[in-house]
Amino acid sequence: MAPPAPLARIIPRDQHSISRAAVSPNALKVLYRLRDAGFEAFLVGGCVRDLMLGLTPKDFDIATSALPEEVRRVFRNCRLVGRRFRLAHVFFGREIIEVATFRATSAPEAGDDPTNGDEALDDEDSSDDGSDEELSAPELDEGDDARLAPSGNPDRVTDHSGRLLRDNVYGSIDEDVWRRDFTANALYYNIADFSVWDYVGGFEDIEARQLRLIGDPATRFREDPVRMLRAARFQAKLGFTLDSATAAPIAELRHLLAGVPPARLFDETLKLFLSGHGARSLNVLREWGLLGELLPTVARYLDQNADSSVARMLQKGLENTDARVVAGRPVTPTFLFSLLLYGPIANLIERQPRDRWQDIGTIVDAVDRAARDAQSRIAVPKRFSLGVREMFAAQPRLEQPRGRRALRLLEQPRFRAAYDLLLLRAEFGLAAGDVAHWWTVLQEVSQADREKMADSLAAVPGGNAGSHDGSAPRPSRSRGGRRRRRPSRPA
Numbered sequence: 001m002a003p004p005a006p007l008a009r010i011i012p013r014d015q016h017s018i019s020r021a022a023v024s025p026n027a028l029k030v031l032y033r034l035r036d037a038g039f040e041a042f043l044v045g046g047c048v049r050d051l052m053l054g055l056t057p058k059d060f061d062i063a064t065s066a067l068p069e070e071v072r073r074v075f076r077n078c079r080l081v082g083r084r085f086r087l088a089h090v091f092f093g094r095e096i097i098e099v100a101t102f103r104a105t106s107a108p109e110a111g112d113d114p115t116n117g118d119e120a121l122d123d124e125d126s127s128d129d130g131s132d133e134e135l136s137a138p139e140l141d142e143g144d145d146a147r148l149a150p151s152g153n154p155d156r157v158t159d160h161s162g163r164l165l166r167d168n169v170y171g172s173i174d175e176d177v178w179r180r181d182f183t184a185n186a187l188y189y190n191i192a193d194f195s196v197w198d199y200v201g202g203f204e205d206i207e208a209r210q211l212r213l214i215g216d217p218a219t220r221f222r223e224d225p226v227r228m229l230r231a232a233r234f235q236a237k238l239g240f241t242l243d244s245a246t247a248a249p250i251a252e253l254r255h256l257l258a259g260v261p262p263a264r265l266f267d268e269t270l271k272l273f274l275s276g277h278g279a280r281s282l283n284v285l286r287e288w289g290l291l292g293e294l295l296p297t298v299a300r301y302l303d304q305n306a307d308s309s310v311a312r313m314l315q316k317g318l319e320n321t322d323a324r325v326v327a328g329r330p331v332t333p334t335f336l337f338s339l340l341l342y343g344p345i346a347n348l349i350e351r352q353p354r355d356r357w358q359d360i361g362t363i364v365d366a367v368d369r370a371a372r373d374a375q376s377r378i379a380v381p382k383r384f385s386l387g388v389r390e391m392f393a394a395q396p397r398l399e400q401p402r403g404r405r406a407l408r409l410l411e412q413p414r415f416r417a418a419y420d421l422l423l424l425r426a427e428f429g430l431a432a433g434d435v436a437h438w439w440t441v442l443q444e445v446s447q448a449d450r451e452k453m454a455d456s457l458a459a460v461p462g463g464n465a466g467s468h469d470g471s472a473p474r475p476s477r478s479r480g481g482r483r484r485r486r487p488s489r490p491a
């Protein structure tokens with residue numbers, strides 16, 4: 001007996017632009033072996049979307065009719081992960097191909113189905129880095145106000161706001177599509193005949209560069225408020241326009257992000273700002289009022305100081321970070337949070353008497369308070385918040401180097417990050433440009449010349465790094481003959 005016809009619109013190979021040459025060879029191995037073992041196997045999610053857009057996917061994820069245990073029997077280089085929903089990870093050296101079994105859920109009501117007319121269109125959900133897996137619903141805790149979803153299914157549980165707490169049922173591909181969030185992320189590439197399956201209009205939405213939720217937007221945002229951040233992330237990454245119906249509930253529902261676990265919001269923050277589109281993400285988050293839900297103190301500072309040097313420095317710092325990501329250079333959450341929290345930290349410092357702005361204690365206290373405020377929404381790991389503290393505490397020492405003690409700063413683990421922050425500050429008038437240049441020269445010369453530059457600082461009482469050749473300029477004097485220390489802008 002032939003299997004039932006799929007509900008999807010099937011787009012044959014000659015009508016789409018996806019080529020196997022652009023697919024990871026290891027992903028193709030997994031697809032072919034699952035097919036040869038008698039299972040359905042599809043590329044799914046962001047990788048299909050990116051291939052259609054001519055982009056290089058970061059990951060290649062697969063959806064299959066095989067159960068996790070069956071996938072493990074097919075691949076010896078496989079490990080099952082996940083407690084709430086089992087996934088198979090197939091390892092090829094450093095590359096991991098994630099394989100998910102089709103999941104079941106209720107399809108949207110007829111009035112919520114985003115397809116037009118009688119045409120059943122397909123669309124796939126994916127994370128911003130190209131994976132097909134929809135953002136996971138949180139684990140069900142005893143303290144949660146849990147209740148069964150309207151379907152009465154005990155495997156589908158929501159809280160009082162409609163947020164999904166459990167949704168864990170295997171199904172068919174025709175059911176799996178409704179677990180996806182955006183139409184542009186809900187396309188399936190079938191390795192059996194190289195066709196694309198489209199249930200919800202994702203093919204046309206990608207061509208129109210439109211971002212649209214599957215189903216009723218308010219319901220989908222209530223099920224998982226992080227979808228609002230995902231919408232902002234995809235808009236920033238892909239340059240898509242947010243569909244008006246999808247955008248409409250955001251202002252009313254964005255407060256639901258306060259109920260999302262802080263650890264999950266931290267992960268989403270890194271995806272927003274450390275994936276090569278951080279500068280655009282900041283603008284999109286502000287456009288939809290989402291930054292205030294994610295980082296309230298940062299949003300408040302930018303609203304009050306939109307044209308300030310600090311605001312412009314933040315934008316440029318994010319652009320620099322994006323360029324590093326594109327170039328394949330490493331980026332760190334420590335530097336990211338130093339940029340994001342710079343404004344709130346400066347505000348806290350400036351509340352103190354001006355002559356205390358450069359005191360290490362004042363700076364450290366301000367950093368710790370700003371970090372605590374941020375952690376009320378996102379769980380910034382201690383190793384990163386401590387790194388931010390060290391970067392800011394180093395700024396006065398960088399701005400006022402003292403003899404050969406300055407050379408010891410070069411050996412500190414956080415020196416490079418602190419130096420990069422100094423350079424950025426100097427670019428926007430928040431630190432002395434000649435001091436930043438002195439540190440640049442110091443790193444480029446030989447050890448002997450470094451010692452000469454450091455000695456020239458010590459040769460003059462109160463000497464500083466003010467001249468480009470590394471010699472110490474004469475200190476300024478007050479009328480009483482004592483050196484006057486002119487406070488600089490806060491770090």
